[in-house]
Amino acid sequence: MNNMESKQYEKVVVVKVGTNVMTNKDNRIVVPILKRLVDQIARLYEDDVMTVLISSGSVIAGMEVLDENTITDKTVRRQVYSAVGQPRMxxxxYSIFHDYGMRCAQVLATKRDFDPGPHRDNMVNCYTGLLSQGIVPIANEDDAVSLSMSMFTDNDQLASxxxxxxxxxTLxxxxxxDGIYDGxxxxxxxxxxxTVTTDQEVEQFVQSSDKKEGEGRGGMESKIGVAKAAAQKDITTFIANGKRENVIVDIVNGKDVGTRIYKED
Structure with missing residues (x-):
C-alpha cells in the first residue's frame, strides 16, 4: 500500500471494541482477535473506507504485567495498569497493522478535550490529518490522567x-x-x-451484570443510550458481536448483522 500520498476515502467508520471482545475467560488479551479486527479494517481501506478504532484493553494489558502489586488505592491502581498497558496494546x-503495510496512531483523550474551544479544534485537526494520510487512529481514554469529573462514562461514549x-x-x-435481545x-x-429507532423503548430488555476489576465500565444499557444519541445526529449505529467473523465488513456492506439503531425520517 502506498501511504506517501494523500488518502482519498469515501466513508469514515468508527469502530469501538470492548474489553470483553478482546479477552478470554482468563481475562487475557487474545491477539488473534485483534488480528481479525485489523484484517477487516485493511479490507475496508482497500475499498476507500477509513476506520477510526476505539480500543479498550489497556487496563487488562497492564494487569497482565502487574498482576501482583502493592497499590491499595483502586483509582491509582487503575491509572498504573493503564499507563503500563497502553503501550503494550x-x-x-502497530505490529499487526505493519504486517498489512498500514500505519496506525495513538490518540488519547479525556472528556474535556471534546468541549468547544481549542482542545476540540486540535482534536479535529489531529484526526483530519491522520485520516488524510491513510493512518488509522486508535483512540482510548487517557485513564492515567483522567479525574472523575473528566472521565467518560465508558468507551462507548468516547466512540460516539x-x-x-x-x-x-457509521458507528x-x-x-x-449479537445485539439487543428481546429477553x-x-x-x-x-x-x-x-432494528431500533431512537424513540423506541428497548431498555426494558437489558440485563444487568457484575463486572470484575479491569473489565470495561460500559454495559448494554450504556450502549443503547450512546447509540440513540449518535443516531439522533444522523450517525447510523450498530451493536454487534465483535467475535463474529467479518462483522465489521458485513455491516459496512449492508448485511443484516447485529442491531441497527437509526433515526426515522
Whole structure:
C-alpha cells in the first residue's frame, strides 16, 4: 500500500471494541482477535473506507504485567495498569497493522478535550490529518490522567464523541453478544432485535451484570443510550458481536448483522 500520498476515502467508520471482545475467560488479551479486527479494517481501506478504532484493553494489558502489586488505592491502581498497558496494546496494533503495510496512531483523550474551544479544534485537526494520510487512529481514554469529573462514562461514549468529531457515516459498537435481545441473551426463546429507532423503548430488555476489576465500565444499557444519541445526529449505529467473523465488513456492506439503531425520517 502506498501511504506517501494523500488518502482519498469515501466513508469514515468508527469502530469501538470492548474489553470483553478482546479477552478470554482468563481475562487475557487474545491477539488473534485483534488480528481479525485489523484484517477487516485493511479490507475496508482497500475499498476507500477509513476506520477510526476505539480500543479498550489497556487496563487488562497492564494487569497482565502487574498482576501482583502493592497499590491499595483502586483509582491509582487503575491509572498504573493503564499507563503500563497502553503501550503494550499499541505494540500489538502497530505490529499487526505493519504486517498489512498500514500505519496506525495513538490518540488519547479525556472528556474535556471534546468541549468547544481549542482542545476540540486540535482534536479535529489531529484526526483530519491522520485520516488524510491513510493512518488509522486508535483512540482510548487517557485513564492515567483522567479525574472523575473528566472521565467518560465508558468507551462507548468516547466512540460516539469521536464519531461526531470526524463526521462518521457509521458507528459500530462491538460487544460479546449479537445485539439487543428481546429477553435474556442466554434464553433460547430470546431473539435479536434487528432494528431500533431512537424513540423506541428497548431498555426494558437489558440485563444487568457484575463486572470484575479491569473489565470495561460500559454495559448494554450504556450502549443503547450512546447509540440513540449518535443516531439522533444522523450517525447510523450498530451493536454487534465483535467475535463474529467479518462483522465489521458485513455491516459496512449492508448485511443484516447485529442491531441497527437509526433515526426515522
Amino acid at each position: 499499541m505494540r500489538h496494533y 464523541l469521536v464519531a461526531e468529531l470526524v463526521n462518521a457515516d 459500530i459498537l462491538l460487544t460479546d453478544t 435474556h441473551p442466554d434464553h433460547d426463546e430470546s431473539e435479536v432485535i434487528r
